[in-house]
Amino acid sequence: MADAVWTELVKIRRSRLPWLSALAFTIAAAVGGLFMFILADPQRARAMGLLGTKAQLVNGTADWPSYFALLAQAVAVGGAIIYGLIVIWTFGREFSDHTVKDLLALPTARTTIVTAKFAIIGVWCLLLAVQTYLLGLAFGGLLRLPGWSGAVALDGLGVLLVTAAMTVLLITPLALAASGGRGYLAAIGVMFATVFVSQVVATLGYGRYFPWSVPALYSGVAGSDQPALVGYLLVAVVGAAGAVGTAMWWRNADQSR
Numbered sequence: 001m002a003d004a005v006w007t008e009l010v011k012i013r014r015s016r017l018p019w020l021s022a023l024a025f026t027i028a029a030a031v032g033g034l035f036m037f038i039l040a041d042p043q044r045a046r047a048m049g050l051l052g053t054k055a056q057l058v059n060g061t062a063d064w065p066s067y068f069a070l071l072a073q074a075v076a077v078g079g080a081i082i083y084g085l086i087v088i089w090t091f092g093r094e095f096s097d098h099t100v101k102d103l104l105a106l107p108t109a110r111t112t113i114v115t116a117k118f119a120i121i122g123v124w125c126l127l128l129a130v131q132t133y134l135l136g137l138a139f140g141g142l143l144r145l146p147g148w149s150g151a152v153a154l155d156g157l158g159v160l161l162v163t164a165a166m167t168v169l170l171i172t173p174l175a176l177a178a179s180g181g182r183g184y185l186a187a188i189g190v191m192f193a194t195v196f197v198s199q200v201v202a203t204l205g206y207g208r209y210f211p212w213s214v215p216a217l218y219s220g221v222a223g224s225d226q227p228a229l230v231g232y233l234l235v236a237v238v239g240a241a242g243a244v245g246t247a248m249w250w251r252n253a254d255q256s257r
Contacts, residue, residue: 029132072220
């Protein structure tokens with residue numbers, strides 16, 4: 001396991017994807033800070049050219065609870081794509097770069113390789129969530145947002161990490177799609193399909209029961225509407241099924257190409 005984890009770390013170190021993913025969440029935190037700045041004084045924002053004359057903002061309050069909720073929503077919505085690209089790259093690159101046979105020739109169990117990949121993905125994605133939170137603290141401090149307290153900060157961190165964890169569970173099937181499709185394209189198609197379907201299902205009012213809509217609802221994107229218990233259970237089921245299915249595929253599939 002240690003060798004498999006080290007191999008994955010070397011691949012990450014030599015890739016630009018960690019920097020691009022960090023940049024994406026930096027932009028998300030900065031945009032959230034910009035929204036807080038505009039909400040604090042819309043007239044000032046219009047005078048500075050940040051808000052069009054006819055533009056209307058969604059009702060909101062420029063304070064710490066609102067900012068933490070906005071960061072959690074960014075992780076839920078943006079994470080479905082950024083986290084998805086991370087897992088697709090981690091598994092799909094082995095086939096696109098034709099390194100899968102070399103990897104499987106090592107004296108390491110296939111399930112160990114898959115476990116190492118998922119472990120690295122989980123830590124990577126959670127670190128991105130922590131980065132978003134820390135940047136939120138910095139931007140919120142610069143804006144001097146009201147409503148700060150230790151309890152609010154801890155609650156904001158808890159919601160953000162739980163949202164990120166559920167999003168990570170929901171991207172495990174993309175590893176199976178990248179493996180079965182032997183590359184990136186099939187998994188990217190599955191990723192965009194799930195994002196699209198989750199939006200449709202949430203619009204129809206059934207998002208509380210659809211696992212891919214659960215993280216966004218939990219983060220507060222729909223206000224007080226929260227997922228049903230079965231929704232949380234389905235998130236766990238999808239995560240386990242994706243991980244186990246990927247491990248079984250790698251263990252049993254013919255890797256002759």
